[in-house]
Amino acid sequence: MSYSILIVDDTAILAEAIADMLRMEDLRVTLSSNGLEALAVLEHQRHDLIISDLRMPVMGGIEFIKRVRKNDSQHRTPIIVLSAQAEEASKRECIQAGANLFLTKPFDEQELLSSIKKFLDERQS
Amino acid sequence: MNSTAKNQATLMVSKDQKIEMLERAVQAMSRKYEILSRATNDAIWDWDILSDCIEWNHGWQIIYGHKENNIPRAIWIDQLHPLDREEVLDGWHKAVGEHKLNWSAIYRYRCSNGTYKYTYDRAYIVYENEMPVRVIGAMQDIDERMLALQEIEKLSLVASKTENLVIITDANENIEWVNEGFVRRTGYTLREVVGKTPRFLQGPETSREVLDRIRASIVRGESCTEEIINYTKQGSKFWIKMNITPVFNEYNKLHRFVAVETDVTVHKEYENKIIASALELSSLIENANAVIIGVDKNGLVNEWNKQATVVTGYSKHELLGKKLTNIVVGSARQNFVEKYTDHILKGNTINLKEFEIINRKGAHNMLLISATPRKNVTGEIVGLIAVGQDITELTEYRQSLEKKVAERTQELNRSLEKEKELAAIKSQFASTVSHEFRTPLSTIKLSANHIRKYKTRMTDSDIDAKIGVMLKQVEHMTHLLEDVLTISRAEGTKIKTAKVPVVLVEFFSILKDQVERMNNETHTVELQFDLLQPVLYTDPDLLRNIFINLLNNAIKFSPGKSVVKVRVAQNAEGWCVRVQDEGIGFPADDARKIFEPFFRASNATIIQGTGLGLSIVKRAVDLLGGSIDVQSNEGEGSVFHVTIPTSE
Numbered sequence: 001m002s003y004s005i006l007i008v009d010d011t012a013i014l015a016e017a018i019a020d021m022l023r024m025e026d027l028r029v030t031l032s033s034n035g036l037e038a039l040a041v042l043e044h045q046r047h048d049l050i051i052s053d054l055r056m057p058v059m060g061g062i063e064f065i066k067r068v069r070k071n072d073s074q075h076r077t078p079i080i081v082l083s084a085q086a087e088e089a090s091k092r093e094c095i096q097a098g099a100n101l102f103l104t105k106p107f108d109e110q111e112l113l114s115s116i117k118k119f120l121d122e123r124q125s
Numbered sequence: 126m127n128s129t130a131k132n133q134a135t136l137m138v139s140k141d142q143k144i145e146m147l148e149r150a151v152q153a154m155s156r157k158y159e160i161l162s163r164a165t166n167d168a169i170w171d172w173d174i175l176s177d178c179i180e181w182n183h184g185w186q187i188i189y190g191h192k193e194n195n196i197p198r199a200i201w202i203d204q205l206h207p208l209d210r211e212e213v214l215d216g217w218h219k220a221v222g223e224h225k226l227n228w229s230a231i232y233r234y235r236c237s238n239g240t241y242k243y244t245y246d247r248a249y250i251v252y253e254n255e256m257p258v259r260v261i262g263a264m265q266d267i268d269e270r271m272l273a274l275q276e277i278e279k280l281s282l283v284a285s286k287t288e289n290l291v292i293i294t295d296a297n298e299n300i301e302w303v304n305e306g307f308v309r310r311t312g313y314t315l316r317e318v319v320g321k322t323p324r325f326l327q328g329p330e331t332s333r334e335v336l337d338r339i340r341a342s343i344v345r346g347e348s349c350t351e352e353i354i355n356y357t358k359q360g361s362k363f364w365i366k367m368n369i370t371p372v373f374n375e376y377n378k379l380h381r382f383v384a385v386e387t388d389v390t391v392h393k394e395y396e397n398k399i400i401a402s403a404l405e406l407s408s409l410i411e412n413a414n415a416v417i418i419g420v421d422k423n424g425l426v427n428e429w430n431k432q433a434t435v436v437t438g439y440s441k442h443e444l445l446g447k448k449l450t451n452i453v454v455g456s457a458r459q460n461f462v463e464k465y466t467d468h469i470l471k472g473n474t475i476n477l478k479e480f481e482i483i484n485r486k487g488a489h490n491m492l493l494i495s496a497t498p499r500k501n502v503t504g505e506i507v508g509l510i511a512v513g514q515d516i517t518e519l520t521e522y523r524q525s526l527e528k529k530v531a532e533r534t535q536e537l538n539r540s541l542e543k544e545k546e547l548a549a550i551k552s553q554f555a556s557t558v559s560h561e562f563r564t565p566l567s568t569i570k571l572s573a574n575h576i577r578k579y580k581t582r583m584t585d586s587d588i589d590a591k592i593g594v595m596l597k598q599v600e601h602m603t604h605l606l607e608d609v610l611t612i613s614r615a616e617g618t619k620i621k622t623a624k625v626p627v628v629l630v631e632f633f634s635i636l637k638d639q640v641e642r643m644n645n646e647t648h649t650v651e652l653q654f655d656l657l658q659p660v661l662y663t664d665p666d667l668l669r670n671i672f673i674n675l676l677n678n679a680i681k682f683s684p685g686k687s688v689v690k691v692r693v694a695q696n697a698e699g700w701c702v703r704v705q706d707e708g709i710g711f712p713a714d715d716a717r718k719i720f721e722p723f724f725r726a727s728n729a730t731i732i733q734g735t736g737l738g739l740s741i742v743k744r745a746v747d748l749l750g751g752s753i754d755v756q757s758n759e760g761e762g763s764v765f766h767v768t769i770p771t772s773e
Contacts (some may be wrong), residue, residue: 084564
């Protein structure tokens, strides 16, 4: 069976590129352009992993992660943050909010893929 | 005299007759002597040396009060004044030693009441065998005369020895006598001046006026006292204070003049010096370049110099004798002035106090006042003297300086604030720029690796799509880079405009195509021209920067709409370009900050952007010497007006 991944990013062109790559790895992908939209998506459909940007209109990444973690106290859904903000402070803030991994753009897609695989394997076992 | 008479009688004729005649003659003689001795007031005496007895007539009692008229000589000697006794006896022995017939002496003789009388004693000495046997004499009372003489001696001693100059003239003012003081001071001898009038002592500097006064007094027969200049024989002048007194004789007729003069040259010179320095001082006060005001014990003005008049506009005669507080001090400051006046009159001083006065025109002057009590010669405080400097201009200058300093401080604070803002902007800029670059870079990298990894499984069109994505991102980054460069160039304002002729219709037509293509033809840019001259002399790069941003914004912020309108017109101020969209607009509150770098309108968050676009536009417009403004209503769209001057 294939896993479903939620991508939250306001930059459509990048979100598409990531989605393309994940599809090539036989993963199902849902796109969402901000935190609020993504929360709505999550209400209807469970996802096995979330990839989120930080700076987004309407609802940013930090707020989105906090809201997700509020409904998911067990941290069952891994969250990977992809951000253009390279500062340590941003990274720390994300981890504190409940993110599992923080990758700085431009990221290494191999690292992203192996991290996704690792999280999904852990989830299965 | 008796013996002479007897000798003469002896020469007479017959014996009896002779005796009878002789007796008669003796009787007659005795009577004569008796009468004679009664007629005189002198004390006549007859000393018989052999019996050593002296016999006196009645004068003895009259003059000296002695009753016993026959006394031994030793008793007579006892009554001589002890200071005169030795001298009298010496004179007697000397006369006898030299066989003199006459002896005389002046001495003091003791009266019965114990007092002494000056006595002039003269005697005739009778010798027998060269030995004195009888002395007949007369003692004359010269007491009054001697006392008068002594008085005169004393007076003439005073007159001749005094340091004063004494001149005695006759009624016609001819000099009869001058004293030694006169001779010493003038250098003229008594002989030289006798017979002249004292006028020869006068000279060119002798005051005519004073001489006239003296003359008038003399004519009236009154005494007068005057100060006048006289000249010595050597011609040097000296001041005398002289008193001239007329002297009248017993018939009340003008007899002579006595002038007593005192040399007052030293006093006079001192006095003149004092007067000169007093004059100098008062002229100094009058002409000093400072306000000098004097006030008496009652607070009434008694000094008011020229500068005081200049500063206040009130003249001396207007202020003298008046209260300062009523005129040049406003009612609000009267208590203040009175308090300080009291303070100074109690012996205190005030130093450099700022003090506002009101001048005649009602304007306010600021004086810097120092004041001290004024004392008379005995040290009693009689008022105060205040010296003031008009510092009105200085005060104004100081105030303007203070204002300038305040302004400069504010300016500095403002620029400091700006500096801080700039620093904040720069760090924001760095993070924004890196953020804005990281996203397209991620996309490009991802797309490129996607092709490399999955190309065997991709169709040609899949690969083209990925390449398209990459190119688009590169274009986006290039545009971003241009913006960043423009910003950083404009930051330093070192940017040089390179002006060339730009054909506006052509310029905007090319721009229209570019922008439409960049935005995937979602909107149409409608161009309208209203031009007198088709060519604008300007910098095409800056112009492009301005309008590419404005048009991109217009399209970006009007999603779902299809038209953006541009009108290029020419008016008196220059070229006027209006860019109008029907988009989301922005709230009126944001209009002020819309051109600041990184500012994004509150309703713009849903639309991608750096917040740099309009700040770039603003700077480019500034560089071209133009202006830009915007009208916008949220939800109805925005209208930007750009004006670029024709000149330059």
